[in-house]
Amino acid sequence: xxxxxxxxxxxxxxxxxxxxxxxxxxxxxxxxxxxxxxxxxxxxxxxxxxxxxxxxxxxxxxxxxxxxxxxxxxxxxxxxxxxxxxxxxxxxxxxxxxxxxxxxxxxxxxxxxxxxxxxxxxxxxxxxxxxxxxxxxxxxxxxxxxxxx
Numbered sequence: 001x002x003x004x005x006x007x008x009x010x011x012x013x014x015x016x017x018x019x020x021x022x023x024x025x026x027x028x029x030x031x032x033x034x035x036x037x038x039x040x041x042x043x044x045x046x047x048x049x050x051x052x053x054x055x056x057x058x059x060x061x062x063x064x065x066x067x068x069x070x071x072x073x074x075x076x077x078x079x080x081x082x083x084x085x086x087x088x089x090x091x092x093x094x095x096x097x098x099x100x101x102x103x104x105x106x107x108x109x110x111x112x113x114x115x116x117x118x119x120x121x122x123x124x125x126x127x128x129x130x131x132x133x134x135x136x137x138x139x140x141x142x143x144x145x146x147x148x149x
Contacts, residue, residue: 019102020057020095023050026108034081034112040068041078048075049095049104057095065089068110081112088112 024047034040051057061070061077068079068091077091088109096103 018104019053019055019097019100020049020051020104022048022104022106024048026091026093026106029108031077031108031110033117034068034079034085034110035117036081036083036086036112036114039078039080041076043074043076044093046075048093048106051095051097053097053099055097055099058098060094060096062092062094063090065112077110083114085112086114 024045026044026048029044029048031042031044032040049057049059059070059072059075061072064070064077065079065081065085067081067085068077068089070077070093088111090107090109092105092107094103094105
């Protein structure tokens with residue numbers, strides 16, 4: 001039991017002293033849905049990974065489907081999925097500290113679908129009114145708001 005606790009403590013200390021960490025996981029950033037036969041482009045936050053030493057980071061992607069490419073200079077995933085690409089590929093982005101080779105990784109499941117995006121039929125400003133208690137009772141719109149007509 002003591003050996004297990006010692007190993008666990010060592011692992012926690014090693015992770016805590018790592019030069020590069022994931023500060024904003026990719027799966028928390030809600031990437032848009034890729035739609036079949038429609039160009040897709042999404043850039044993740046430059047604050048996803050942090051280097052405590054403030055050394056430059058080099059980014060790489062793994063498990064990319066054939067239709068998707070990654071531009072590490074802009075942190076952008078892009079491409080156009082085809083019919084056979086429907087699904088949820090898991091994509092991993094790794095950030096490596098140039099000076100010492102330490103790295104951290106974050107992953108996301110990208111949704112690829114043939115279904116069209118939702119469409120807004122009633123403008124948002126028309127949804128905030130006394131006649132619509134489901135929104136108006138929860139969100140009070142001030143007279144100075146851009147949503148107030």
